[in-house]
Amino acid sequence: MNPDEVRAANGGRPIVFRNATVLTMDGQGILENGDVLVVGEDIAEVGRALAVPDGTLEVDATGGILMPGMVDTHRHMWQTALRGLGADWTLSQYFVFYYLSWGKVFRPQDIRAGNLLSAVEALDAGVTTTVDWSHGLQTVEHGEAALDALRTSPGRFVLAYGNLLGAPWEWTNSADFRSFVAREFGSQSHDDLVRLQLAFDVTGDPAFPEKAAFEAARELGLPVTTHAGVWGATTDESIRLMWDGGFMTPTTTYVHASSLGQDSYHRIAASGGSVSVAAESELNAGQGHPPTWQLRKHGIPVSLSMDTSVWMSGDLFSAMRATLSADRGREHVEAHLGGDTVVHNRLRAEEVAHWATIGGAKVLGLDDRIGSITVGKKADLVLLKNDRSPAMYPILHPYGTVVFQAGRGDVHTVLVNGRVVKHEHDLVGVDLSAAKHAVANTVEHARAELGEEAWRESVTPELATTERIPNPYTYTEYEGAETGHRAQQD
Ligand SMILES: [Zn+2]
Structure with a gap:
């Protein structure tokens, strides 16, 4: 479906995620090539190649991971x-x-x-x-x-x-x-x-x-x-x-x-x-x-x-x-x-x-x-999908991808209580x-209340110093380098 349809999707049309790697988190493990159907606020069906009601909005989740919020x-x-x-x-x-x-x-x-x-x-x-x-x-x-x-x-x-x-x-x-x-x-x-x-x-x-x-x-x-x-x-x-x-x-x-x-x-x-x-x-x-x-x-x-x-x-x-x-x-x-x-x-x-x-x-x-992709629970769902990210491919260990590879930039679609709040990486209705x-106003207020000196001290607090350990070896070129970086070899 196109993003405009999604933005208008809070009118209650069902939504189906197609062909995802579904992390259910409910003891059922991982469903590969899975579909998840959301009707109203709820997860209505989880399975493969689901038949869905007329008018259901489709999200192509191919190459992505669908997980609970x-x-x-x-x-x-x-x-x-x-x-x-x-x-x-x-x-x-x-x-x-x-x-x-x-x-x-x-x-x-x-x-x-x-x-x-x-x-x-x-x-x-x-x-x-x-x-x-x-x-x-x-x-x-x-x-x-x-x-x-x-x-x-x-x-x-x-x-x-x-x-x-x-x-x-x-x-x-x-x-x-x-x-x-x-x-x-x-x-x-x-x-x-x-x-x-x-x-x-x-x-x-x-x-x-x-x-x-x-x-x-x-x-x-x-x-x-x-x-x-x-x-x-x-x-x-x-x-x-x-x-x-x-x-x-x-x-x-x-x-x-x-x-x-x-x-x-x-x-x-x-x-x-x-x-x-x-x-x-x-x-x-x-x-x-x-x-x-x-x-x-x-x-x-x-x-x-x-x-x-x-x-x-x-x-x-x-x-x-x-x-x-x-x-x-x-x-x-x-x-x-x-x-x-x-x-x-x-x-x-x-x-x-x-x-x-x-x-x-x-x-x-x-x-x-909430907390798992289980029929009857509220539809709080996150689709991780980012075709532009090399770190999202291949997905060989889906939990490993979530924990060690993915980041917020890979969050493609988010539903809360069945409502779309992010789609195709853009926030919806937020x-x-x-x-x-509002935050700019607060920063201005706080900075004025603190005064410039306290503000500066807050950003750069006093550092603990590290005492250098005496080194029994001597690298003349290195010690002579003013930058503190290793001297060039030639
Ligand atoms: Zn705390």
Whole structure:
């Protein structure tokens, strides 16, 4: 079909993807030369050479991979407004910037701007469900702005409501917040595209003031997502307090969980909780090494996340790649330290691709609706197809292609709840220029609030120096080269 037809396709015409390599992620494995028929919001049929209703729109998926929409279980969408600013930050520099210095300058419209751009970024990259770990909500007006951005974006979202400048035991119990919940989510149904959670951290204070926030979550029937096992910030003591209080439940998401002891992993496993691994963030910022090797040993469900675009881009291709690289890299280092060689990999591309899709759906309790290509589920679908990319050919190991070869530029078509939001590499019904315009305003505001000196220091934080090791060998020509590069041989 031509792109104009697709753009008009939200009128409810069925859509069929023809001749794809279909990654079902539902235990049925891979269907080669497969067709998938979407009728209304749902996946109606999966098979080969499907007969379809009159008027069905056809998408030629030949040479492509059709997979479920990806699920990101932890993304601070508001921070997308300052995309890439923190590329060279450590975790403590991040904390100083947002928690101590500048988090307060973000107005409701800034939260909305970051969320809008982040939502577009997610959809463009085939991430159809995103948990907005929204801890910049200083006031309920900020919360309304975050929610407005999510509801006006054609994706599936969870607003994980938080406030890094407030005390969770206070804001979760404030009249303002409670009326926001009643007003906006009072009649939350299973079909809603935007759902609600609570997002806060447990510092390990022995008085456990967060108890009242957990009680609020229980009273409101809302899942809790919490940064756990973050080096220097949240610890085993935080987990112990939650356990002793009876607040570790199957709906609790532990983000990172990367610097915990065995006992904490036992507690997470025993209570049925799950972990959101943000490998790129953990490797760059230093929360701890990505814990997939621990989670596998403890049988703890895994989902993936990218954390924040103030460091890295909001796509799960890089998250999958970093997760697999981190897991295997750690195992090699450990083996080499013992004089051994890893001869079989434990973690496969297939498992990581599952974590990015059905794994995330399970963590959110949405696996009866999304996360796999299964008849009766909602049509959240991603077609990876790029005839201009040498990296998309040949496809000999489809999971390997998804994890190690593909990128956002290969996302050809995206459906959310049966609605086309991207086709032939172009966004459909998504206003990128409006989002960019809003973010430009926020950047201008933030830069003015910080002042030029603080802004410059944020972009180029102080570097740790590396002391050169004395070298017993001497290369006269090399040492004489002013450029620092190897001197030419002749
Ligand atoms: Zn985070």
